[in-house]
Amino acid sequence: MYSVLKFGGSSVATATNISRVLDIVGAEVQQGRQVILVSSAISGCTDALLEIAAAETAPERKIELCQTLLERHLAIARRLFTGHEQEAMAPLLQGLFEEMMAAPDAAKVTFGEIFSTRILAEKLRCEHYRTQWLDSRELVVSDDLPESYRRIAAAVGDDAQIFVAPGFIARDSAGTVTTLGRGGSDYSAAIYAAAVGAVSLQIWTDVPGIMTANPKAVSRARTVPQMPYQAALDMARCGAKVLYAPTVAPAMEAGIAIEIKNTFDPANPGTTIQGAPSQESYRWIGVTSLAENDHIRMTLVASGVVPAKEKETILQRLAEALRRGGIQALGEAKECGGLFSFPVSPMLEKRALEVLHREFFETVPLRTVDVYIAGRGAVGTALVEIIAEASDTIRERTGKILRIADVADSRRPTFVDEILAAHPRGAVFVDCTNSHDLYRRYADLLRAGISIVSSNRRSFAVPYVEYAAMHAAAMQSGTFLRYETTVGAALPVLDAIAESANSCDEILSVEAVVSCTLNQILGDYTGEDVSFAALLRQAQEAGLTERDPRVDLGGRDALRKLLILSRVAGIPLEESDVEVEPVVKLSEGTTEEFYADLEAQEPALSLRALKASVKGRRLRFVASLEKDPAAPKGYRASIRVREVEKEHPAYHLRGTENAIILRSAFHPYPLVIEGAGEGAKQAASSILNDILK
Numbered sequence: 302m303y304s305v306l307k308f309g310g311s312s313v314a315t316a317t318n319i320s321r322v323l324d325i326v327g328a329e330v331q332q333g334r335q336v337i338l339v340s341s342a343i344s345g346c347t348d349a350l351l352e353i354a355a356a357e358t359a360p361e362r363k364i365e366l367c368q369t370l371l372e373r374h375l376a377i378a379r380r381l382f383t384g385h386e387q388e389a390m391a392p393l394l395q396g397l398f399e400e401m402m403a404a405p406d407a408a409k410v411t412f413g414e415i416f417s418t419r420i421l422a423e424k425l426r427c428e429h430y431r432t433q434w435l436d437s438r439e440l441v442v443s444d445d446l447p448e449s450y451r452r453i454a455a456a457v458g459d460d461a462q463i464f465v466a467p468g469f470i471a472r473d474s475a476g477t478v479t480t481l482g483r484g485g486s487d488y489s490a491a492i493y494a495a496a497v498g499a500v501s502l503q504i505w506t507d508v509p510g511i512m513t514a515n516p517k518a519v520s521r522a523r524t525v526p527q528m529p530y531q532a533a534l535d536m537a538r539c540g541a542k543v544l545y546a547p548t549v550a551p552a553m554e555a556g557i558a559i560e561i562k563n564t565f566d567p568a569n570p571g572t573t574i575q576g577a578p579s580q581e582s583y584r585w586i587g588v589t590s591l592a593e594n595d596h597i598r599m600t601l602v603a604s605g606v607v608p609a610k611e612k613e614t615i616l617q618r619l620a621e622a623l624r625r626g627g628i629q630a631l632g633e634a635k636e637c638g639g640l641f642s643f644p645v646s647p648m649l650e651k652r653a654l655e656v657l658h659r660e661f662f663e664t665v666p667l668r669t670v671d672v673y674i675a676g677r678g679a680v681g682t683a684l685v686e687i688i689a690e691a692s693d694t695i696r697e698r699t700g701k702i703l704r705i706a707d708v709a710d711s712r713r714p715t716f717v718d719e720i721l722a723a724h725p726r727g728a729v730f731v732d733c734t735n736s737h738d739l740y741r742r743y744a745d746l747l748r749a750g751i752s753i754v755s756s757n758r759r760s761f762a763v764p765y766v767e768y769a770a771m772h773a774a775a776m777q778s779g780t781f782l783r784y785e786t787t788v789g790a791a792l793p794v795l796d797a798i799a800e801s802a803n804s805c806d807e808i809l810s811v812e813a814v815v816s817c818t819l820n821q822i823l824g825d826y827t828g829e830d831v832s833f834a835a836l837l838r839q840a841q842e843a844g845l846t847e848r849d850p851r852v853d854l855g856g857r858d859a860l861r862k863l864l865i866l867s868r869v870a871g872i873p874l875e876e877s878d879v880e881v882e883p884v885v886k887l888s889e890g891t892t893e894e895f896y897a898d899l900e901a902q903e904p905a906l907s908l909r910a911l912k913a914s915v916k917g918r919r920l921r922f923v924a925s926l927e928k929d930p931a932a933p934k935g936y937r938a939s940i941r942v943r944e945v946e947k948e949h950p951a952y953h954l955r956g957t958e959n960a961i962i963l964r965s966a967f968h969p970y971p972l973v974i975e976g977a978g979e980g981a982k983q984a985a986s987s988i989l990n991d992i993l994k
């Protein structure tokens with residue numbers, strides 16, 4: 302029982318690669334097979350030989366090329382052999398190179414396969430395989446297959462475990478040494494396989510089989526595991542370089558399957574070529590490109606029978622895809638025998654491959670996701686707009702069609718019940734409200750199969766047991782509960798913290814400068830000119846504070862954010878664990894009374910700001926979490942105004958900008974996430990991200 306294994310140029314290009322070849326061949330012998338190993342020349346060798354043989358190449362250049370090529374072979378031999386075997390290889394190779402230089406120019410190109418196979422045969426002999434080198438120039442008759450079969454069948458026998466034969470080279474019936482054409486080693490292998498009735502024909506190359514497109518041009522190309530002979534032939538003829546087209550016929554006639562495998566990933570099953578195409582239906586195989594005169598011919602290859610009435614639809618779909626991809630073809634697309642092809646300019650080759658591949662091979666089944674939005678404030682409104690604007694892109698990139706099923710404001714208390722009654726499994730509920738108690742319905746929604754995205758931070762600053770219960774409900778129902786927007790608005794803060802926590806990178810500290818209102822006011826406050834109270838009033842008038850600004854000054858908002866940060870980091874922090882020091886003394890009474898009281902605090906505040914400024918520092922309102930084994934939950938949490946030095950990342954914050962500084966065990970330098978801490982549009986896009994994740 303013979304197996305024919307053919308290895309391409311890159312599989313034999315270095316000593317390391319050759320050892321892979323030896324392993325693969327050795328495994329085949331272990332299976333009890335006799336192996337015919339057909340090899341190409343080492344990569345680049347045939348091109349170099351053609352240049353050496355060309356009349357227009359200068360004599361010095363020929364010598365230079367010859368020396369480089371000899372040196373490459375010698376280097377392989379030096380790595381592959383040791384001792385006197387190594388010593389014997391240099392004169393052997395030098396002799397072959399002299400023979401090549403003395404040969405007629407037309408025959409020079411045939412030596413590449415002789416160099417490579419002589420090295421392989423010697424190495425196999427050293428490994429104690431009974432090895433026999435076959436001279437393909439005497440066995441393969443380029444224009445007479447039956448004669449080739451006779452000669453090969455007579456040449457093999459039980460004497461050897463492994464026969465090593467050069468690919469590519471042959472002799473014509475007139476007796477002249479010739480080749481089977483560029484890439485012809487595959488064809489040599491098929492001829493050997495057909496001649497001996499091989500049980501297996503394996504083409505070992507540097508890609509994992511025949512792929513839906515050339516993987517060098519299309520990164521998402523994937524292997525086609527099975528295809529009929531005809532489809533492989535079409536792919537090869539239309540430009541797929543992985544297989545030389547004439548290879549298919551001898552294998553098909555002898556009924557031998559062709560396996561295309563990757564030398565650099567031998568366990569990958571690759572592609573098996575066998576059988577006839579289906580007569581009832583068709584399927585897409587791949588997209589190829591082939592240089593033709595001054596243009597490139599693009600082809601979409603189908604296997605099987607494409608019904609006449611569908612051809613028109615396919616041509617339209619193709620034209621539409623090109624139009625969307627901004628590709629102007631040089632001629633109309635035409636169908637012939639399941640091949641849909643058209644010419645493009647060489648400049649557009651890669652782009653056209655990508656566009657066709659995307660249209661015909663990357664189509665993910667579309668899925669509609671119903672989105673229910675609670676809250677018609679700035680964020681809810683921006684979200685509705687953004688979903689409408691981005692729907693095409695979202696569909697293209699994620700295969701999801703987002704449909705806004707309903708939007709409700711706070712005056713519709715039955716909203717959640719209406720949603721639950723509609724049973725929209727797989728839907729997403731978005732909470733853009735400021736509600737204190739909407740979170741109580743989260744678990745009901747989650748259990749009904751509805752995921753939740755929330756920008757309402759009140760929902761997560763609840764007692765820890767309630768927070769944990771919501772997450773458990775999501776986990777058990779296979780839904781998600783995301784709230785990236787609740788801290789640092791659109792900044793990817795929670796993801797970063799969750800990733801550190803999940804990767805067991807111990808969090809040492811988090812400093813969050815996340816109060817937009819206080820960042821703005823403390824940033825503007827110098828202790829001179831304008832009073833703190835005046836700045837607060839400005840902020841309030843600009844809508845930057847809560848209705849009662851004492852809520853901001855008391856650190857309530859920062860506290861909620863710190864609780865969320867900690868919980869995402871896996872620390873079950875409660876409000877009572879956080880030490881909060883308000884920015885100013887918070888007196889009772891009406892807002893106006895409070896403002897009056899604040900003016901009285903001005904001298905003390907001003908002094909504090911001036912003191913910091915003398916030291917070259919600035920005041921910042923910082924919520925922080927610090928590892929402390931003595932603290933009940935392992936971390937100390939506090940919120941207060943701090944002086945920060947020039948080197949501190951929060952020193953340079955402008956206006957309402959936010960910063961989160963994360964220090965963890967695996968990282969010598971902190972991770973700093975800094976940027977806009979507010980903005981309805983930003984928040985909406987971050988919510989959209991959460992919906993799509």
Ligand code: ASP
Nearest residue numbers: 341347469483484485486
């Ligand atoms: N070495 C030859 C070529 O480069 C044949 C082959 O690799 O299949 O065309």
Ligand code: MG
Nearest residue numbers: 309484542543
């Ligand atoms: Mg090839």
